[in-house]
Amino acid sequence: MESQPTALPGQARPAAGWTRGAIAGALAPIETLLAWRRAWLGMDKNPKALLFVQSRTGAILLHLAFLGILTRCWLDSAQLAVAAAGLAACFLFPAKRIQAVSIVGILSLLAQPFRDEAFERHASGWLAQAAGTGIDPQLYIAAIAALFLAAAWGALALQDRFRGNPVGRRPLVAQFAVLISLVAAAASLPLPPLAAAGLWTFIGVYASSFWLLGYAFANLKMKDRGSPALHTGYLRPFWGGDITPIGKGMAFLRKFEARDDTALAATRLKALKLLVWGFILQKMNVRIEIFLADGIGLPGLREALIAQAQGAAVEPHIGWAILLTNFFTKVVGLAATGHILVAMVRMAGFGIPRNTAKPFASRTLAEFWNRYYYYFKEILVDFFFYPAFTRFFKKSPKLRVAFATFCAAGVGNAIYHFMYLIGDIPENGIMELLYGFQSYLIYASALAGGIIVSQLNSSRPRPEDGFLRYEVVPRVVVTLFFCTLMVFDDLRPGIELSTRFAYLFNLIGV
Amino acid sequence: MSSLQRDRLRAIISGLLAERGDIRSFTDTESLFLSGRLDSMAATNLIMAIEAEFEIEVGGIDFDVSMLDSVEEMCTLVS
Numbered sequence: 001m002e003s004q005p006t007a008l009p010g011q012a013r014p015a016a017g018w019t020r021g022a023i024a025g026a027l028a029p030i031e032t033l034l035a036w037r038r039a040w041l042g043m044d045k046n047p048k049a050l051l052f053v054q055s056r057t058g059a060i061l062l063h064l065a066f067l068g069i070l071t072r073c074w075l076d077s078a079q080l081a082v083a084a085a086g087l088a089a090c091f092l093f094p095a096k097r098i099q100a101v102s103i104v105g106i107l108s109l110l111a112q113p114f115r116d117e118a119f120e121r122h123a124s125g126w127l128a129q130a131a132g133t134g135i136d137p138q139l140y141i142a143a144i145a146a147l148f149l150a151a152a153w154g155a156l157a158l159q160d161r162f163r164g165n166p167v168g169r170r171p172l173v174a175q176f177a178v179l180i181s182l183v184a185a186a187a188s189l190p191l192p193p194l195a196a197a198g199l200w201t202f203i204g205v206y207a208s209s210f211w212l213l214g215y216a217f218a219n220l221k222m223k224d225r226g227s228p229a230l231h232t233g234y235l236r237p238f239w240g241g242d243i244t245p246i247g248k249g250m251a252f253l254r255k256f257e258a259r260d261d262t263a264l265a266a267t268r269l270k271a272l273k274l275l276v277w278g279f280i281l282q283k284m285n286v287r288i289e290i291f292l293a294d295g296i297g298l299p300g301l302r303e304a305l306i307a308q309a310q311g312a313a314v315e316p317h318i319g320w321a322i323l324l325t326n327f328f329t330k331v332v333g334l335a336a337t338g339h340i341l342v343a344m345v346r347m348a349g350f351g352i353p354r355n356t357a358k359p360f361a362s363r364t365l366a367e368f369w370n371r372y373y374y375y376f377k378e379i380l381v382d383f384f385f386y387p388a389f390t391r392f393f394k395k396s397p398k399l400r401v402a403f404a405t406f407c408a409a410g411v412g413n414a415i416y417h418f419m420y421l422i423g424d425i426p427e428n429g430i431m432e433l434l435y436g437f438q439s440y441l442i443y444a445s446a447l448a449g450g451i452i453v454s455q456l457n458s459s460r461p462r463p464e465d466g467f468l469r470y471e472v473v474p475r476v477v478v479t480l481f482f483c484t485l486m487v488f489d490d491l492r493p494g495i496e497l498s499t500r501f502a503y504l505f506n507l508i509g510v
Numbered sequence: 511m512s513s514l515q516r517d518r519l520r521a522i523i524s525g526l527l528a529e530r531g532d533i534r535s536f537t538d539t540e541s542l543f544l545s546g547r548l549d550s551m552a553a554t555n556l557i558m559a560i561e562a563e564f565e566i567e568v569g570g571i572d573f574d575v576s577m578l579d580s581v582e583e584m585c586t587l588v589s
Contacts, residue, residue, distance in 0.1 A: 381550040
């Protein structure tokens with residue numbers, strides 16, 4: 001006879017007809033899954049796994065598995081080929097991986113001169129104008145990329161030699177001056193089509209590597225700085241990405257380089273874990289986007305804004321749903337891409353921090369800013385925040401923090417994003433682009449304001465405030481702030497500011 | 511730098527780490543910023559604390575946060 005299970009104090013009583021054995025049986029697959037999950041997450045600390053990965057067979061199998069998953073992550077064939085070459089070079093020459101990354105970086109820049117899709121698109125348009133010259137467009141672009149590499153190497157060598165010189169001491173200002181001069185020349189001079197195509201292509205390659213070049217200049221000021229030629233290979237590392245430099249420059253990578261075989265094995269295992277997580281997030285995000293669009297027919301934010309402009313505003317609750325889902329999928333998509341790129345850097349032997357780390361756990365705006373897009377935030381901090389913070393308003397701590405934050409999250413952020421639009425100048429003209437950019441200027445200003453308040457606010461959430469005020473309310477506030485800001489997070493022209501404000505007021509029923 | 515000043519510097523760093531829920535110990539040569547234990551906001555607090563404590567001006571055109579990455583590097587900067 002089967003005895004009825006008895007609930008212990010504090011335990012829920014099992015449903016009638018369920019025995020302990022049956023419950024244990026039902027839970028067994030979950031427990032097995034959880035045990036597998038624990039083993040997977042802990043494998044970079046597992047001595048057996050670490051030993052296996054240090055063996056030649058283990059290392060080869062790990063690389064093959066890594067590349068196999070990478071092929072499923074929607075990289076194009078050129079990106080995959082460059083990534084495979086970079087990983088192979090770091091695998092074959094682990095003691096020379098700094099040099100290996102630099103050499104493959106040169107090939108990477110020649111194979112993929114642009115980091116921005118807009119430049120890719122426009123390059124074919126510029127070259128079409130120069131048709132009939134008998135020049136192969138791909139060779140022409142590669143030649144311009146080679147010219148850029150030579151110019152960058154020359155500039156780095158000059159800075160290395162004359163770093164006490166006023167220009168050498170302010171390389172970023174010089175970089176901007178050169179970029180603005182080139183754009184002004186290309187936009188205003190009556191150049192023949194082939195020369196115009198060449199100049200715009202050069203600007204595209206330069207803008208694509210702008211921040212990495214900035215880090216190379218900054219690295220050359222350090223004690224253990226490496227040669228200008230070595231830094232030239234870091235203007236397009238093999239792991240790719242857009243214009244945001246994942247892994248910053250060579251000096252940052254050196255800090256995180258695996259120093260021995262065990263550390264290298266652990267870094268590679270962490271790389272595999274992160275790649276798998278990035279892959280899962282990427283696929284999950286696409287499923288969610290398809291479900292939202294096709295499953296429940298939720299329009300995208302831009303569609304909703306266009307409808308608003310046409311007098312067909314969505315219901316407020318739909319408006320909020322659009323913002324929340326847009327925010328969620330944007331953050332998850334960014335995390336997925338960042339994880340895949342950081343995984344490649346780690347596989348090469350550099351245990352750098354993640355690009356995105358638990359952003360939805362943030363309790364303050366400043367914390368979210370730090371967690372959701374680390375390498376973009378680092379650009380703003382390194383090139384805008386610190387220079388302002390260490391020079392201005394030293395006698396007034398609050399004003400000092402506020403001004404430096406405005407320089408980074410406001411000014412630097414706007415400049416960084418406007419650089420994405422440079423490729424559109426020949427087609428749209430700078431005035432139209434600036435007009436369309438006013439929405440992003442509002443976004444950047446509001447973001448800077450929010451982060452300044454968040455940084456200066458001395459009353460931070462504490463565990464003793466209680467579950468609701470510590471765990472829930474701060475996170476809701478952070479989410480609502482960034483969701484609301486998304487109404488203005490748009491670089492492209494076509495939607496008037498009045499429409500965006502109307503959408504915003506519609507959310508609160510006004 | 512005197513051992514008293516070094517201890518004071520370590521106390522400031524411990525406070526910043528504790529604010530971030532990090533109560534692990536750290537050596538004088540351990541990376542604090544590049545390892546991710548401290549962030550850029552902590553750097554601003556640290557710079558202001560160092561300036562107040564040692565009556566110096568941190569920064570200038572060549573400033574880089576890696577100059578503050580460990581207690582040793584901070585001592586070099588201050589001395």
